[in-house]
Ligand code: CP
């Protein structure tokens with residue numbers, strides 16, 4: 001059966017651990033020798049594009065990156081036809097899309113693994129790197145507490161799923177209307193969470209006793225029309241020194257980047273000694289190499 005990764009709960013907890021173990025292994029078996037990986041982008045990217053391309057090269061393959069405008073946008077041909085054609089060229093296909101349903105259309109007809117490189121709903125490759133970074137920091141994940149300050153967006157949804165699967169506690173502070181939905185909470189419990197996450201509208205309350213404090217931009221790509229309204233809604237939701245002081249003394253600060261200093265995070269935090277954002281970004285490479293190895297293991 002062709003495996004796909006649209007979000008982390010497409011994996012079992014032991015498969016998730018296996019990917020993190022492979023990510024921690026610096027060896028580079030030439031599993032992709034003579035093969036290509038297609039990387040499709042409807043939105044801008046720095047980390048995802050570079051880490052994915054580099055990971056493909058680490059395994060002896062060649063990345064073929066293409067943007068939506070290069071294939072004629074959404075009007076030239078259907079995503080089903082595009083996917084069926086590309087399935088005959090590449091070993092794996094990654095896609096960054098505005099609408100998660102495009103990924104579902106791709107998986108419905110693909111003969112090769114489809115990997116979500118960020119959609120409006122999920123960002124699993126980011127969270128593989130986030131879990132790897134926290135595991136490297138503490139040696140293990142089970143029992144640790146992660147706090148999310150802000151929107152329950154694509155990154156937060158994948159992080160909450162990953163935390164549930166790894167036996168971590170997830171706490172969240174969001175403005176009213178921006179937290180997890182009842183369906184999100186059901187999904188977290190199905191993924192292994194022992195109950196609903198601790199939810200509040202006070203950032204210091206969510207950060208209390210946390211081992212890691214995570215946040216993300218107030219307006220994601222595709223939400224440009226909402227910037228002013230979101231800026232108003234998220235006022236008071238900045239991760240600043242007071243929020244970090246509520247966490248454990250050794251707590252780390254994490255952010256998928258790009259970061260907006262002075263909005264969701266204070267400069268003193270993102271550039272301070274507790275910040276792990278650069279190692280987190282570097283781990284995108286190792287995490288994607290681990291994921292590629294996992295997806296290719298069965299076919300080598
Ligand atoms: N964190 C992340 O996905 O960054 P890019 O949007 O630059 O790929």
Ligand code: NVA
Nearest residue numbers: 153216220221256257
């Ligand atoms: N939530 C952000 C993450 C960027 C990596 C976005 O979707 O724009």
